[in-house]
Amino acid sequence: QVQLVESGGGLVQAGGSLRLSCAASGRTFSSRSMGWFRQAPGKEREFVAAIHWSGTSTFYADSVKGRFTISRDNAKNTVLLQMDSLKPEDTAVYYCAARVGIISQQQSRYDDWGQGTQVTVSS
Numbered sequence: 001q002v003q004l005v006e007s008g009g010g011l012v013q014a015g016g017s018l019r020l021s022c023a024a025s026g027r028t029f030s031s032r033s034m035g036w037f038r039q040a041p042g043k044e045r046e047f048v049a050a051i052h053w054s055g056t057s058t059f060y061a062d063s064v065k066g067r068f069t070i071s072r073d074n075a076k077n078t079v080l081l082q083m084d085s086l087k088p089e090d091t092a093v094y095y096c097a098a099r100v101g102i103i104s105q106q107q108s109r110y111d112d113w114g115q116g117t118q119v120t121v122s123s
Helices: none
Strands: 003-007 010-013 018-025 032-039 046-051 058-060 068-073 078-083 092-100 117-122
Touching (some): 018 032, 018 092, 018 117, 032 068, 032 078, 046 078, 058 068, 078 092
Parallel strands (some): 010 117
Antiparallel strands (some): 003 018, 032 046, 046 058, 068 078
Protein backbone atom coordinates (compact mmCIF):
# COMPACT_ATOMS: atom_id res chain seq x y z
CA GLN A 1 0.00 0.00 0.00
CA VAL A 2 1.14 3.55 -0.73
CA GLN A 3 -0.13 6.86 0.56
CA LEU A 4 -0.62 9.52 -2.09
CA VAL A 5 -0.77 13.29 -1.73
CA GLU A 6 -1.55 15.56 -4.66
CA SER A 7 -0.50 19.19 -4.98
CA GLY A 8 -0.18 21.91 -7.58
CA GLY A 9 -3.81 22.64 -8.31
CA GLY A 10 -5.18 26.16 -8.54
CA LEU A 11 -6.90 28.75 -10.68
CA VAL A 12 -5.59 29.46 -14.17
CA GLN A 13 -6.89 31.20 -17.27
CA ALA A 14 -7.75 29.26 -20.39
CA GLY A 15 -4.63 28.59 -22.42
CA GLY A 16 -2.45 28.52 -19.34
CA SER A 17 -0.51 25.72 -17.71
CA LEU A 18 -0.35 23.92 -14.39
CA ARG A 19 1.81 21.10 -13.12
CA LEU A 20 0.31 18.65 -10.68
CA SER A 21 2.47 16.55 -8.41
CA CYS A 22 1.67 13.36 -6.57
CA ALA A 23 3.98 12.38 -3.75
CA ALA A 24 3.94 8.76 -2.65
CA SER A 25 5.11 7.20 0.55
CA GLY A 26 6.10 3.58 0.83
CA ARG A 27 8.82 1.40 -0.57
CA THR A 28 6.73 -0.10 -3.35
CA PHE A 29 6.18 3.04 -5.42
CA SER A 30 8.66 2.01 -8.11
CA SER A 31 6.71 -1.20 -8.74
CA ARG A 32 3.36 0.53 -9.18
CA SER A 33 1.83 1.97 -12.27
CA MET A 34 0.27 5.36 -11.67
CA GLY A 35 -2.79 7.08 -13.03
CA TRP A 36 -4.40 10.48 -12.96
CA PHE A 37 -8.18 10.80 -12.91
CA ARG A 38 -10.49 13.77 -12.60
CA GLN A 39 -14.02 14.53 -11.52
CA ALA A 40 -15.89 17.60 -12.65
CA PRO A 41 -18.93 18.91 -10.75
CA GLY A 42 -21.96 16.75 -11.43
CA LYS A 43 -19.98 14.25 -13.47
CA GLU A 44 -18.44 10.87 -12.88
CA ARG A 45 -14.74 10.51 -12.29
CA GLU A 46 -12.87 9.87 -15.52
CA PHE A 47 -9.47 8.67 -16.64
CA VAL A 48 -6.88 11.28 -17.67
CA ALA A 49 -3.47 9.62 -18.01
CA ALA A 50 -1.40 6.70 -16.79
CA ILE A 51 2.25 5.69 -16.69
CA HIS A 52 3.80 2.24 -16.34
CA TRP A 53 5.83 1.48 -13.23
CA SER A 54 9.00 1.49 -15.38
CA GLY A 55 8.16 4.85 -16.93
CA THR A 56 8.51 3.38 -20.42
CA SER A 57 4.84 3.47 -21.38
CA THR A 58 2.12 6.10 -21.07
CA PHE A 59 -1.52 6.35 -22.06
CA TYR A 60 -3.83 9.35 -22.33
CA ALA A 61 -7.49 10.08 -22.66
CA ASP A 62 -8.33 11.51 -26.07
CA SER A 63 -9.53 14.72 -24.46
CA VAL A 64 -6.06 15.56 -23.10
CA LYS A 65 -3.78 13.94 -25.65
CA GLY A 66 -1.22 16.41 -26.95
CA ARG A 67 -1.87 18.86 -24.08
CA PHE A 68 -1.05 16.85 -20.94
CA THR A 69 2.14 14.94 -20.15
CA ILE A 70 2.53 12.38 -17.39
CA SER A 71 5.96 11.52 -16.00
CA ARG A 72 7.48 9.95 -12.93
CA ASP A 73 10.64 10.05 -10.85
CA ASN A 74 11.00 6.79 -8.96
CA ALA A 75 13.98 8.11 -7.02
CA LYS A 76 11.75 10.84 -5.60
CA ASN A 77 8.56 8.76 -5.36
CA THR A 78 6.76 11.35 -7.45
CA VAL A 79 4.49 11.37 -10.46
CA LEU A 80 3.78 14.59 -12.35
CA LEU A 81 1.05 15.76 -14.67
CA GLN A 82 2.06 18.71 -16.84
CA MET A 83 -1.08 20.36 -18.17
CA ASP A 84 -0.75 22.85 -21.02
CA SER A 85 -3.28 24.68 -23.18
CA LEU A 86 -5.85 24.31 -20.45
CA LYS A 87 -9.53 24.66 -21.26
CA PRO A 88 -12.50 25.47 -19.02
CA GLU A 89 -13.68 21.89 -19.49
CA ASP A 90 -10.52 20.71 -17.71
CA THR A 91 -11.93 22.14 -14.48
CA ALA A 92 -12.19 19.28 -11.99
CA VAL A 93 -10.73 17.70 -8.90
CA TYR A 94 -7.70 15.71 -10.01
CA TYR A 95 -6.73 12.48 -8.27
CA CYS A 96 -3.67 10.30 -8.55
CA ALA A 97 -3.91 6.58 -8.05
CA ALA A 98 -1.58 3.59 -7.84
CA ARG A 99 -1.85 -0.03 -8.83
CA VAL A 100 0.41 -3.05 -9.00
CA GLY A 101 1.11 -4.14 -12.55
CA ILE A 102 0.62 -2.61 -15.96
CA ILE A 103 -1.14 0.66 -16.67
CA SER A 104 -4.90 0.78 -16.87
CA GLN A 105 -7.60 3.36 -17.55
CA GLN A 106 -10.10 1.52 -15.39
CA GLN A 107 -10.60 3.07 -11.97
CA SER A 108 -11.56 -0.22 -10.39
CA ARG A 109 -8.08 -1.60 -11.07
CA TYR A 110 -6.39 0.99 -8.85
CA ASP A 111 -5.74 0.17 -5.22
CA ASP A 112 -4.62 3.44 -3.65
CA TRP A 113 -5.97 6.96 -4.12
CA GLY A 114 -5.04 10.45 -3.05
CA GLN A 115 -7.45 13.05 -1.72
CA GLY A 116 -7.41 15.15 -4.86
CA THR A 117 -6.43 18.69 -5.85
CA GLN A 118 -8.75 21.27 -7.41
CA VAL A 119 -7.99 22.67 -10.84
CA THR A 120 -10.12 25.56 -12.06
CA VAL A 121 -9.74 27.00 -15.56
CA SER A 122 -11.45 30.31 -16.21
CA SER A 123 -12.59 31.40 -19.65
